[in-house]
Amino acid sequence: MDYAKIAQEVVEAVGGKENIVAAAHCATRLRLVLKDEGNVNQGKLDNMDAVKGTFSTGGQYQVILGPGIVNQVYKEFTAVTGIMEMSTEDVKDAGAKNLNLFQQFVKVLSDIFVPIIPAIVAGGLLIGLNNIFTAPSLVIAGKSLVEAYPQAKDLAAMINTFANAAFVFLPILIGFSAAKRFGGNPFLGATLGMIMVHPDLLNGWNYGSSLAKGEIPAWNIFGFAIEKVGYQGTVIPVLAASFIMAKIEQSLRKIMPSALDNLLTPLLTVFITGILTFTVVGPITRSVGNLLTEVLVWLYTTGGFIGGGVFGLLYAPIVITGMHHSFIAVETQLLANITKTGGTFIFPIAAMSNVAQGAATLAVFFVTQNSKMKSIASAAGISAVLGITEPAMFGVNLKLKYPFIAAIMGSAIASAYITFYKTLAIALGAAGVPGIISIRSDSVLHYMIGMIISFIVAFGLTIVLSKKYENVK
Structure with missing residues (x-):
C-alpha cells in the first residue's frame, strides 16, 4: 500500500488539515477531532479501498483502517498535517469540547468505570467458578x-x-x-x-x-x-x-x-x-x-419479555449515541448487590444485540457483489459475534441500513426470549459468544439459545430485505 497517498486522501476527505484539531490512533482506527464534521466528504472516504468504515462518537470522527495499516497511515498522516503525535487520551480530552452536557456526563462515567472493569470482571468470573463448586445438580445430579x-x-x-x-x-x-x-x-x-x-x-x-x-x-x-x-x-x-x-x-x-x-x-x-x-x-x-x-429490577421483572424485547430493540441505537457507557454504573451496582439482584440483565441483552449485528453483517458478505463490502463484512461480522461491533455496525450495517433493521429485530426477539427465562450475568466481559463464561450457571442454556435466535433472525431477515434494495449488487 501507498500509505502516504492514503494519508493524503484521508486528510483531503475530512476537510483538509485546517479542519483537524487533534489526531491519534488505536489498534484499528484513526481517531480525529474535527472543527466541523460537516466538511467531511463522506463519499470520498467510502470509495477508498483502505477505509473499512467511518463513524462519529464521543466528539471524535473515527476512520476504520484495520490493524497494522492504521499505524503506517498515522505516521504519514502526522507528516502531512504537521500535527504532533498524540495519545488516545489526549484526543478524548480534545473531543470532549464537542460534546453536549449529557454526552460529557456519560464520558465521565466511562472514564471512571472503564479502568476498574478488569477487577469487576475477575470478581464476577470467580463467582461463576465458585458456583460450579456449590450449585446443586450442575455437574452431579442432586x-x-x-x-x-x-x-x-x-x-x-x-x-x-x-x-x-x-x-x-x-x-x-x-x-x-x-x-x-x-x-x-x-x-x-x-x-x-x-x-x-x-x-x-x-x-x-x-x-x-x-x-x-x-x-x-x-x-x-x-x-x-x-x-x-x-x-x-x-x-x-x-x-x-x-x-x-x-x-x-x-x-x-x-x-x-x-x-x-x-x-x-x-x-x-x-x-x-x-x-x-x-x-x-x-x-x-x-x-x-x-x-x-x-x-430497573422492577422494570425487568414486571415488564417481562415485552420490556426485554424493547430494550433489545433499542440497545444498538443507544450504542450509536454512546449512552450505553452509562450502563456500566448500573451494571456495577447490580453485580455488587448480586445476592439481591441475582446478577445483571443488561449484559445478556447487549450480547444478543452484538450477535445480531454480527449475523446481519455476515449475511451481507453472502449477498453483496461489492468486493470491498464483502472484505469488510467478513472480518467485521466475526468480530461482532465475538463482542466488538463498531466495524460491523458503522462499516456495514448502518451504511446499508437494511442490515441494521434486521439486526435490531433479531436482537429484540432474542432479548425477549432470554428475558422470559430471566437470563442473568454474574460478571462483565465480551458481550457475545465468549460471554458464556460470564453467565449464571442456570442461565447458560437460555443464553446460548438466545444467541442462536438472534443470529438466525438477523441473518435470515437481512437476506430477505437485501432483495428489495438496489444498493446490493
Missing part, C-alpha cells in the same frame, strides 16, 4: 461438587473470598478512579473509599434488616446522631463523595500557604469530606442508588 467431594470445600471457600473482594471494597476502587477523574488526589479518593467500608461500621448489606429492627449504631456528637453505616457494594454515594472531595481539595490548595499545603490540605480534605459523606451525601445517595436499582 448434589453440588462440594457435597460430593467435601475435600473441595475449602477451595470453594477461598475462591468465594477472592470473588467477593472487588465488590466488598468497591468504593475504594471507585474512589481512586473517580478522584483521579475529577482532578483530586486518587490516593485520598481511595482513603475515602476505605472510610466508607471500614469494619467499624455496620455492614452496608445489613442496613435494611438492622433498620427494621431499630438497631442502627450511631456516633453521638454535640447532640447529633450520625449513623455508623458502611457503603459496601455502592456506586452513587462514593461517586458523589469523590466529586465533593476533589473540589474541596482543589479549593484548599488555592488558599493554603505552601508551607502548610502538604500537611493541612489532605487532613482537612479527608475530615470535611468524611463528615459530609456520613451526614448528607451518603444517606441521600444511598437512597437514590437503591431506588435506581430497584426500579
Whole structure:
C-alpha cells in the first residue's frame, strides 16, 4: 500500500488539515477531532479501498483502517498535517469540547468505570467458578461438587473470598478512579473509599434488616446522631463523595500557604469530606442508588419479555449515541448487590444485540457483489459475534441500513426470549459468544439459545430485505 497517498486522501476527505484539531490512533482506527464534521466528504472516504468504515462518537470522527495499516497511515498522516503525535487520551480530552452536557456526563462515567472493569470482571468470573463448586445438580445430579467431594470445600471457600473482594471494597476502587477523574488526589479518593467500608461500621448489606429492627449504631456528637453505616457494594454515594472531595481539595490548595499545603490540605480534605459523606451525601445517595436499582429490577421483572424485547430493540441505537457507557454504573451496582439482584440483565441483552449485528453483517458478505463490502463484512461480522461491533455496525450495517433493521429485530426477539427465562450475568466481559463464561450457571442454556435466535433472525431477515434494495449488487 501507498500509505502516504492514503494519508493524503484521508486528510483531503475530512476537510483538509485546517479542519483537524487533534489526531491519534488505536489498534484499528484513526481517531480525529474535527472543527466541523460537516466538511467531511463522506463519499470520498467510502470509495477508498483502505477505509473499512467511518463513524462519529464521543466528539471524535473515527476512520476504520484495520490493524497494522492504521499505524503506517498515522505516521504519514502526522507528516502531512504537521500535527504532533498524540495519545488516545489526549484526543478524548480534545473531543470532549464537542460534546453536549449529557454526552460529557456519560464520558465521565466511562472514564471512571472503564479502568476498574478488569477487577469487576475477575470478581464476577470467580463467582461463576465458585458456583460450579456449590450449585446443586450442575455437574452431579442432586448434589453440588462440594457435597460430593467435601475435600473441595475449602477451595470453594477461598475462591468465594477472592470473588467477593472487588465488590466488598468497591468504593475504594471507585474512589481512586473517580478522584483521579475529577482532578483530586486518587490516593485520598481511595482513603475515602476505605472510610466508607471500614469494619467499624455496620455492614452496608445489613442496613435494611438492622433498620427494621431499630438497631442502627450511631456516633453521638454535640447532640447529633450520625449513623455508623458502611457503603459496601455502592456506586452513587462514593461517586458523589469523590466529586465533593476533589473540589474541596482543589479549593484548599488555592488558599493554603505552601508551607502548610502538604500537611493541612489532605487532613482537612479527608475530615470535611468524611463528615459530609456520613451526614448528607451518603444517606441521600444511598437512597437514590437503591431506588435506581430497584426500579430497573422492577422494570425487568414486571415488564417481562415485552420490556426485554424493547430494550433489545433499542440497545444498538443507544450504542450509536454512546449512552450505553452509562450502563456500566448500573451494571456495577447490580453485580455488587448480586445476592439481591441475582446478577445483571443488561449484559445478556447487549450480547444478543452484538450477535445480531454480527449475523446481519455476515449475511451481507453472502449477498453483496461489492468486493470491498464483502472484505469488510467478513472480518467485521466475526468480530461482532465475538463482542466488538463498531466495524460491523458503522462499516456495514448502518451504511446499508437494511442490515441494521434486521439486526435490531433479531436482537429484540432474542432479548425477549432470554428475558422470559430471566437470563442473568454474574460478571462483565465480551458481550457475545465468549460471554458464556460470564453467565449464571442456570442461565447458560437460555443464553446460548438466545444467541442462536438472534443470529438466525438477523441473518435470515437481512437476506430477505437485501432483495428489495438496489444498493446490493
